[in-house]
Amino acid sequence: MFHAPDFKQLSKQIAAKTSADVEAALSSSRVTQDQLAALISPAAEPYLQQMAMQSSEITRNRFGKTTQLYAPIYLSNYCTNRCVYCGFSADNLIKRKCLTLDEAEREAMILHDRGFQHILLVSGEAESAVDVEYMEAITLRLRDKFAAVSIEIQPMSTEHYHRLFLAGITAVAVYQETYDRDMYKQVHLAGKKSDYDYRLETPARVAEAGMREVGIGALLGLSDWRAEGLAIGNHLAWLRKEFWSTAFTVSFPRMRPATGEFEPLQIVSEQNLSQLIFALRLFDPDVGLIVSTREEARYRNGMLGLGPTRYSAGSCTAPGGYGDADHEGEQFSVGDHRSLEEVCAAIREKGFDPVYKDWDCEFQTGMI
């Protein structure tokens, strides 16, 4: 079981780093967890250019001149949790909707017709609306139409994840939101999600269930982003050791305006976010790094090839939002409003290849 290090201790470890530590990390052939602390420390800020260069070199070397693309489909915004930062929080008076299987398939086909082959099924955490049977049923409907179907829903048991793997789910994302135990308590007021440890153990259950890929991450803006970065690095390294045949990705959702008027508790600048991305790339050359449409087009264009490997595009964060232009009930408002074609054009302009398909559910062992 992964034991999250004391968050304040992580902050201290990072704060103690000097420019000599940063230089040692930058010239190291294998960045250690302690060197990761140096790379995300304030002492590394003057080295951002050099980090960008090294990160870009490693990324190109490992992933080629490509960027993978996906789009989310929001299945339901019902949620039993009360999370102070989230638009779906049970407290919020928004229009609630859970797509029927037909509606979900219609949404998926809209994305399919737009050219997407990798979709991410997202929902609020309410077992009564979206449970394993629902997820299995929608997966069985979609698996012949898409190369990859991944999910970002409530944490499940190993057994349920295995069922979804057999149905054709390729990857699961489950973010800790914050590795800061105290802050976690403060922002997760009620619901199953208020159990920090159960959530922390989820990526391991996903890997145990045989999923090909597990996504971890933290919501940037709740606590010290540097310590979150180091905790992610620790978690990632532990997962790699325990589950060597699983691929891993990290996401960096920066807090966006959401219903409920929750203001980020910590401001994380684009400089900060970039430093974190470069540092993690130097720490783990093979981890997939995801930048979603939370970020603006300008930023996403600039970061192409520098570290991230996967972008979402043309996203809508409300259930039924692709088919219904007048939708409401978003989880958060996006920062990049471009269509898939526009994002692809920007990727090509950089001399990169937009990748739609990187797997096929049909290849999965044990498919029903």
Add this chain to the structure above:
Amino acid sequence: MLTIAGTEFRSRLFLGTGKFSSSAVMADAIEASKCQMITVALRRVDLENPDDDIMSTLGQREYTFLPNTSGARDAKEAIRLAKLARAASGTSWLKLEVTPDPRTLLPDPVETLIATEELVKDGFIVLPYMNADPILALKLQDAGAAAVMPLGSPIGTNQGVLTDAMVEIIIEQARVPVVVDAGIGAPSHAAYAMEMGADAVLVNTAISVASDPVAMAAAFAKGVEAGRDAFKAGLGAANKEASASSPETGKLSTDLGFLA
């Protein structure tokens, strides 16, 4: 401190006991090496004779004995040898060697994995000798091996760590200790393996056939220590291009002008 299966070792140098000119020289070399783990080929020990040379020489000292299955050509033979070794020595520690080719003595990956699975189930502390194959290392680890022992180069060749690219991956990925075994011909080879982050090295031929095995054993002890210290101190990456010890700044080119 190195820990394998709950036992702690101050020394990260393991010694093999073959090829020495006499038991006395072997005992002195072991002493000079400060090693605490010694592997003994079961086939060389006369189990019927309590005064057997090797056992009587080493038996009085505080070592962890690591009987090995040297000579076994498949999993079945190795398992049989292992059980005999345990019955004779009372220890569950085992260096698993399955070497069907008597010329190269290279380990058989398939039979080694089968034997590891069986022996772990039977309560052995298994340290399998293996080729430097990272996936095999992980599979052996998952099967319950207490450590993995990838070879540096074919046994007895003194060629050093020719498999370094693969050993490096094994070290990076394995949860269990990695002991580089076979082919280590000089203290610099041992140091190199330790600098990479190996948890220990096992040496035999380079010490036993040296003109002065005792002095060579001491030299290996220093090499292992130096390599371990260097690993802990954090080595810089090798670079193709020269870089000044006191660099001037300001010639970097990635454009981060897009950042808000």
